[in-house]
Amino acid sequence: MCIRIRVVDVCPRPVAWDPDEQAVIIRRGTHPPTALTETHLILRDLDAPPGPVLLCHCGEPIPLPPLLAGLELTEVPVVTIRAVAHGA
Template sequence: MCIRIRHVDLAVQPVLYDPPSVSILVRRDANPRTAVAEIGALLSDLDAPAADEGALFCFCGDTIPLPPEYRAVPHAGRRDDHRQVILRGA
């Protein structure tokens, strides 16, 4: 099952991974640039393939469709500080 990006009303974090739904949850009011950077970092922490200039990738190598408001935002493929992923319900 491929990772999907969903907009939700999160109280604390702008972006987090929800393992049961295999979804990256993005707070509705998150800054697009911040959200895309956090999505890329989270995918990196989950060992998904590195992003290229135009796409983010799922574990299986398929492209993850970005919401329209995020498509024009450049993103980095890997994160240097290796921040720990906080899993919902963990």
Template sequence: MCIRIAVVDDLPTIAHWDPDEVTILVNRGTHPHDLIRELHAILAVDLGAPAIPGAGLFCFCGTRIELPSEFTVTALPVGASNL
């Protein structure tokens, strides 16, 4: 069973492992760099998932874990305004 990531409001920490739901709850509005650092700690250190430098985040089963879309940066087309 693969780990899921769910975004929630008002979480007292950046991220929290919920073993009953096999889900890592992440606090909405967290800076992506802080979130990745915290997710890595939960996945690799606490849960024993593979840690491959520069390769992203992985579940303990080896499946790549994607961040929720609100934490990913998308490139703007050339000439587009970011306002």
């Protein structure tokens, strides 16, 4: 089952993983770049392949909701650098 991204009105956290739906759920109103970065981190924890766009673990690009459409993964390198520094 492919990973999907859903935007919802009610969610305890700005971005969360819903294992039942196999979906990343984003609370409406979340700062879009933050939502994209958090989504990327969740996907990474799920062993989805890295790439310039968000990928499902099968390698297919995940359709982005309008909230995230057109955004680049600009904040991800920062997160990666932080992770590397943390591990060193």
